[in-house]
Amino acid sequence: xxxxxxxxxxxxxxxxxxxxxxxxxxxxxxxxxxxxxxxxxxxxxxxxxxxxxxxxxxxxxxxxxxxxxxxxxxxxxxxx
Amino acid sequence: xxxxxxxxxxxxxxxxxxxxxxxxxxxxxxxxxxxxxxxxxxxxxxxxxxxxxxxxxxxxxxxxxxxxxxxxxxxxxxxxxxxxxxxxxxxxxxxxxxxxxxxxxxxxxxxxxxxxxxxxxxxxxxxxxxxxxxxxxxxxxxxxxxxxxxxxxxxxxxxxxxxxxxxxxxxxxxxxxxxxxxxxxxxxxxxxxxxxxxxxxxxxxxxxxxxxxxxxxxxxxxxxxxxxxxxxxxxxxxxxxxxxxxxxxxxxxxxxxxxxx
Numbered sequence: 123x124x125x126x127x128x129x130x131x132x133x134x135x136x137x138x139x140x141x142x143x144x145x146x147x148x149x150x151x152x153x154x155x156x157x158x159x160x161x162x163x164x165x166x167x168x169x170x171x172x173x174x175x176x177x178x179x180x181x182x183x184x185x186x187x188x189x190x191x192x193x194x195x196x197x198x199x200x201x202x
Numbered sequence: 203x204x205x206x207x208x209x210x211x212x213x214x215x216x217x218x219x220x221x222x223x224x225x226x227x228x229x230x231x232x233x234x235x236x237x238x239x240x241x242x243x244x245x246x247x248x249x250x251x252x253x254x255x256x257x258x259x260x261x262x263x264x265x266x267x268x269x270x271x272x273x274x275x276x277x278x279x280x281x282x283x284x285x286x287x288x289x290x291x292x293x294x295x296x297x298x299x300x301x302x303x304x305x306x307x308x309x310x311x312x313x314x315x316x317x318x319x320x321x322x323x324x325x326x327x328x329x330x331x332x333x334x335x336x337x338x339x340x341x342x343x344x345x346x347x348x349x350x351x352x353x354x355x356x357x358x359x360x361x362x363x364x365x366x367x368x369x370x371x372x373x374x375x376x377x378x379x380x381x382x383x384x385x386x387x388x389x390x391x392x393x394x395x396x397x398x399x400x401x402x403x404x405x406x407x408x409x410x411x412x413x414x415x416x417x418x419x420x421x422x423x424x425x426x427x428x429x430x431x432x433x434x435x436x437x438x439x440x441x442x443x444x445x446x447x448x449x450x451x452x453x454x455x456x457x458x459x460x461x462x463x
Contacts, residue, residue: 123433124227124238127259135239142243143426146224146252151217151295155250164243171239180257180286183307184241187288 128174131167138163204396206352206403210411214418215344216298216323222417223291223300223321225429227258228436231413234261236284252293257307260285267398268312271358271391285309298323311360313399317352352403356395359388 126135141160149157175181212219227235235258242255262285264272286307293300300321306314324345420432 123430125236127237127239127257131239138240142240143221143225147217147221147426150245150252150293151221153295155245155252155295156247158245164240167240171241175241180307183286184257184288187305187307 126171127178127180128171131170131174134163134167134170138167204354204393204400206350206354206400206407208350208407210348210350211324212346212348212414212418214346214422216300216321216346217295218418218421219321219346219348219414220293220295220300221426222414222421222429223302224254225421225426226410226414226417228433229413229416230436230439231409231416232436235259236261249294250296252291252295254289254291254293256289256291258287258289258304260287264309264312265398265402268395271395272312311357313395314355314357315352315399315403316355317350317403319351320349322347322349350407352400352407354396354399354403356392356399358392358395 123136123139126132138160141163145157145160149155175184214222226232227238237259239257240254241257243253245252261283263283287304288307289302289304291300291302300319302317302319302321304317324347416432417429420428424431
């Protein structure tokens with residue numbers, strides 16, 4: 123699995139990634155789109171990342187990127 | 203502004219291609235990708251589309267051609283040789299498409315590169331296919347096309363040189379270095395920067411497709427476990443710094459794809 127930008131998050135990231143791949147290939151891609159059994163792992167992974175994202179200023183960059191490219195399903199549907 | 207457009211067809215089903223997309227790093231052609239993190243992910247309850255935001259950290263140097271155009275101290279000393287790429291994707295499994303957008307998060311004033319891809323299950327026409335058609339395994343007759351559009355835009359000389367960095371007041375924009383380039387207008391410099399970006403992208407797009415094909419082949423022959431095993435080997439190869447066994451094997455079977463490596 124690809125490494126995390128925060129080495130201390132590699133373990134939890136690997137757990138989350140594994141969970142996601144299983145869910146994506148066995149549930150989502152087969153049409154079961156409602157379940158979200160990896161949510162707890164994702165929350166832990168995100169918490170672990172928070173510090174590094176702040177330290178590296180990525181959270182600010184994200185904020186700016188989001189402001190400049192608002193994209194929602196509603197807009198997507200309008201386009202197509 | 204410059205554009206690059208390309209259409210490519212994978213000989214794999216849409217579910218396999220979309221899975222490979224999320225699983226594509228590391229692969230033998232992605233040595234420059236250092237880390238990948240998921241920042242946000244959810245299924246829209248109304249559309250059932252899967253939205254994902256990831257950040258990739260990539261090794262990248264500002265091309266020397268662009269460096270020559272920049273005022274002293276910008277791009278050179280500060281450049282850590284790494285850059286962040288923001289990637290957003292939307293998957294619609296029922297309709298059989300995926301949209302992705304990748305953009306650089308820094309230096310956007312010098313050159314903003316936005317890559318958009320539209321993956322589409324084939325055949326495109328007709329009503330929704332039955333869900334039984336969405337198997338991951340070898341539906342060898344199923345294909346997925348991807349249309350890639352890359353937009354290059356330099357705002358050099360328009361007072362937005364450094365994107366976020368300028369707002370921090372770290373740098374002031376100066377006139378470009380004297381010499382040959384003083385003969386170029388701002389528009390000329392912008393065009394030059396955009397062209398340098400365009401040339402680098404041609405190679406990058408080829409490599410990314412080769413990488414996807416390696417991951418897809420691993421998926422076909424060994425499932426997700428096969429992909430994960432391959433990744434382990436790729437990581438070891440990176441650590442060892444050598445070319446690793448994958449390259450010999452891959453080149454033997456895919457000599458024609460490999461001419462640029």
